[in-house]
Amino acid sequence: MTDTLITNVRLLDPSCGVDVVGGLLIRDGLLADYGANLGRPDGAEVIEGDGAVLCPGLVDMRAALGEPGFEYRETIASAAQAAAAGGITTLAALPDSAPAIDDPALVRLLRARGEETGSLTILPYGAVTRGCRGEELAEIGLLGEAGAVAFTDGQHAIASTRMMRRALSYAHGFGFRIIQHPEDPSLAAGGAATEGELATRLGLPGIPAAAEEILVARDISLVRLTGGSVHFAHVSTASALELIRRAKDEGLNVSCDTAPPYFDLNETAIGEFRTYAKLSPPLRTDSDRLAVAAALRDGTVDAVASDHQPRDADDKRFPFAQASAGGAGLATLLAVTLAQVHGSGLALGAAIALLTSRPAALLGSAAGRLTKGEPADLCLFDPERAWRVEANTLPGKARNTPFDGRALEGRVVGTWKAGRRVFG
Amino acid sequence: MNLPSRHLLAIEGLHPPQIANLLDLAESYVLLNRSGKTQRDLLRGRTLINLFFEDSTRTRTSFELAGKRLGADVINMSVSSSSVNKGETLLDTAGTLNAMQCDLLVVRHDQSGAPLLLAQKVDAAVINAGDGLHEHPTQALLDALTIRRRRGRLQGLTVAICGDILHSRVARSNIHLLTTMGSRVRVVGPPTLIPAEAARLGVEVFHTMDEGLAGADIVMMLRLQKERMNGGLVPSAREYFRFFGLDAARLAKAAPDALVMHPGPMNRGVEIDSAVADDPARSLIREQVEMGVAVRMAVLDTLSRRARRNV
Numbered sequence A: 001m002t003d004t005l006i007t008n009v010r011l012l013d014p015s016c017g018v019d020v021v022g023g024l025l026i027r028d029g030l031l032a033d034y035g036a037n038l039g040r041p042d043g044a045e046v047i048e049g050d051g052a053v054l055c056p057g058l059v060d061m062r063a064a065l066g067e068p069g070f071e072y073r074e075t076i077a078s079a080a081q082a083a084a085a086g087g088i089t090t091l092a093a094l095p096d097s098a099p100a101i102d103d104p105a106l107v108r109l110l111r112a113r114g115e116e117t118g119s120l121t122i123l124p125y126g127a128v129t130r131g132c133r134g135e136e137l138a139e140i141g142l143l144g145e146a147g148a149v150a151f152t153d154g155q156h157a158i159a160s161t162r163m164m165r166r167a168l169s170y171a172h173g174f175g176f177r178i179i180q181h182p183e184d185p186s187l188a189a190g191g192a193a194t195e196g197e198l199a200t201r202l203g204l205p206g207i208p209a210a211a212e213e214i215l216v217a218r219d220i221s222l223v224r225l226t227g228g229s230v231h232f233a234h235v236s237t238a239s240a241l242e243l244i245r246r247a248k249d250e251g252l253n254v255s256c257d258t259a260p261p262y263f264d265l266n267e268t269a270i271g272e273f274r275t276y277a278k279l280s281p282p283l284r285t286d287s288d289r290l291a292v293a294a295a296l297r298d299g300t301v302d303a304v305a306s307d308h309q310p311r312d313a314d315d316k317r318f319p320f321a322q323a324s325a326g327g328a329g330l331a332t333l334l335a336v337t338l339a340q341v342h343g344s345g346l347a348l349g350a351a352i353a354l355l356t357s358r359p360a361a362l363l364g365s366a367a368g369r370l371t372k373g374e375p376a377d378l379c380l381f382d383p384e385r386a387w388r389v390e391a392n393t394l395p396g397k398a399r400n401t402p403f404d405g406r407a408l409e410g411r412v413v414g415t416w417k418a419g420r421r422v423f424g
Numbered sequence B: 001m002n003l004p005s006r007h008l009l010a011i012e013g014l015h016p017p018q019i020a021n022l023l024d025l026a027e028s029y030v031l032l033n034r035s036g037k038t039q040r041d042l043l044r045g046r047t048l049i050n051l052f053f054e055d056s057t058r059t060r061t062s063f064e065l066a067g068k069r070l071g072a073d074v075i076n077m078s079v080s081s082s083s084v085n086k087g088e089t090l091l092d093t094a095g096t097l098n099a100m101q102c103d104l105l106v107v108r109h110d111q112s113g114a115p116l117l118l119a120q121k122v123d124a125a126v127i128n129a130g131d132g133l134h135e136h137p138t139q140a141l142l143d144a145l146t147i148r149r150r151r152g153r154l155q156g157l158t159v160a161i162c163g164d165i166l167h168s169r170v171a172r173s174n175i176h177l178l179t180t181m182g183s184r185v186r187v188v189g190p191p192t193l194i195p196a197e198a199a200r201l202g203v204e205v206f207h208t209m210d211e212g213l214a215g216a217d218i219v220m221m222l223r224l225q226k227e228r229m230n231g232g233l234v235p236s237a238r239e240y241f242r243f244f245g246l247d248a249a250r251l252a253k254a255a256p257d258a259l260v261m262h263p264g265p266m267n268r269g270v271e272i273d274s275a276v277a278d279d280p281a282r283s284l285i286r287e288q289v290e291m292g293v294a295v296r297m298a299v300l301d302t303l304s305r306r307a308r309r310n311v
Helices: A076-085 A104-117 A140-146 A161-173 A197-202 A210-226 A238-249 A260-264 A286-298 A333-343 A348-355 A357-363 B016-035 B058-069 B090-099 B114-119 B137-151 B169-180 B209-213 B237-244 B285-309
Strands: A003-013 A018-027 A030-035 A045-048 A053-056 A058-063 A088-093 A121-124 A178-180 A230-232 A254-258 A378-388 A407-417 A420-423 B047-052 B073-078 B104-109 B125-131 B158-162 B184-188 B204-206 B218-221 B259-261
Touching: A003 A030, A003 A348, A003 A378, A053 A058, A053 A348, A058 A076, A058 A333, A058 A348, A058 A357, A076 A088, A076 A104, A076 A407, A076 A420, A088 A357, A088 A378, A088 A407, A104 A121, A104 A140, A140 A161, A140 B237, A161 A178, A161 A210, A210 A230, A210 A238, A238 A254, A238 A286, A254 A286, A260 A286, A260 A333, A286 A348, A333 A348, A333 A378, A333 A407, A348 A357, B016 B137, B016 B169, B016 B285, B047 B058, B047 B090, B058 B073, B058 B104, B058 B125, B058 B137, B058 B285, B090 B114, B104 B114, B104 B285, B114 B125, B125 B137, B125 B285, B137 B169, B137 B218, B137 B259, B137 B285, B158 B169, B158 B209, B169 B184, B184 B209, B204 B209, B259 B285
Parallel strands: A003 A045, A003 A053, A058 A088, A088 A121, A178 A230, A230 A254, B047 B073, B047 B104, B104 B125, B158 B184, B158 B218, B184 B204, B218 B259
Antiparallel strands: A003 A018, A018 A030, A053 A378, A378 A407, A407 A420
8 A cells, every 4th residue: 555645735626616725645546535634644655735736637638649640740658748747647639640540449549558658548539530531420339439538530620511410410329529620621721820910911821710600600500400519629719609608508519628829829929920820720819819718717618628739840840821730738738728817817716627627527537526536647736836938848749839938827746647646 | 991092102191990901901811822822803904013213123023923913914114224214204104104004003213202293193003112212101011910910919019110210211101100000119220310300200219229129029120221331321331230230139128029020131230130130030021021912912902992893
């Protein structure tokens, strides 16, 4: 029997209303007990928390792993390292790899590869369509049996209305959610930046905010038609959020996440054609950014995901419109979200819920909560500690952060996976 | 009792006594057929045309046999390969048939409603042998006869119709017949194969076999066409069999003495496992074929009565 006691911490689990100063006991990898007046068992290793916040290990519901197929960008091992540094202990992996995760054996492989890291649970998404090509339904039932938690074509929007209808309908029969990249591909084709004055001045082909609004509106109609469930990933515009808000009020099975760039940065981050700020969807206007931040506060947004898209320097060393879109996000997920707590009136508990129990609930996972008797997946962070993001010192392999140089407050100081310290 | 019109175009709209009378008459033809006798006087000198715009072997043969056992002159016309290709419309065909003085016209067509259109233009009694996704009334009658002979009744039985309900005229006719006769009908399949507002037809809708089969007295499997299992409505044949195929383990969820039916032709290993399809204790599939001839004799008999009276 091995005991570890983390003392003098602010215990925070918004899913059950826990917000108390005290300690937490890990016994044999499981969360044995926590509370204000926790005794110290004989022989327990004691970790002094110095008043930091101890919350459930973060649950990141959207990340590309690079593996299989793009190992030059990121491997599962390097992603696990970055995740641990970011306090993330559970991660839902996008299926648009090479090959795509459209075969049950690949789902099992990803689950096993996650376990091999010892620090990260990988919850695989299954492909909605074979090869994520949008043409034929993938084996959603068999993928689900193998352990896929939901279905998406990753960065590929399911463009055909007929295919989306069938996907929502078919997945609904198995109780699964379809996760959509909400961007009308024909309207967005060739675009590099959000359509508007800045893109015009820079001479960049635009992607209008309407591309997001159109697909969100269409898919909400299809949810109404099929009774299925849709989740919109990385929502970035005020108009899409308003549609989602109304769909939720109507009682439809509609949810959404966003990613830190969309509430922390706006289109001006592109500056002089900085390709590390080229994302998909593109960084939007500041009024859209403010709408995303407001949607975090009012609950319209169900989760904040890293939207980690590792890219190699060679993917980015191109003229802006030709550079690959996507930003690294694992290590900065918590701190950029905390900037909303420090500066924009988001409650700390609400922020942690967006990073733990709420995405876990969408994925049908028991992670993201402090549950006695369950594996001790924990994140210890100092909400005030100041640091500066430096692309070249980011943990893991991917360096393509859009936040390079950003000064932040709040840093992960320790991460535990099943009771074992994997960071700090 | 007479049918509501001189044609048999659909089950929907028939009343329980009309259905019961047809089944009773069919019952007598089962006995006749088993005795090895025929009744060739009944339709002697009458002409039955099998007008098939869609390929069919068993339904056409069944009607042909039924007609011949009753003494009719039976002509088979496969139109898909002849007139239609030369540009003749359905109504042109109707005119041609009238000129031939046909008495009984059995029609199969890939378009829902085509037999009704013909019925409005021809003098013959029209029997719908399957129109598009709409109805296949003689199939529902033969299924009902098969069930009734085994179970003695239709009332109160729980019948699970499983698979591609969306594209099935067999399912629609069976739903109308069985609900009219007081059976409890369930439809089971992935949501992509269940038509909109199916519950409004008076059935319960299930998306898993285990739930849909629980306690069922009759399990009726439908054919899933190959072109529909390649990622359009169903991802693959193996996934379909895994979740919606009928094997012994799934059948065990139904009532202990549940019986299995299939309108044929079967896709073994897709919607039905051979061990179930070929189990003489559970499978009624061959019996269905036998009942098909008797039911069609009863229908030909009933629909030709008016013409026979007028002689």
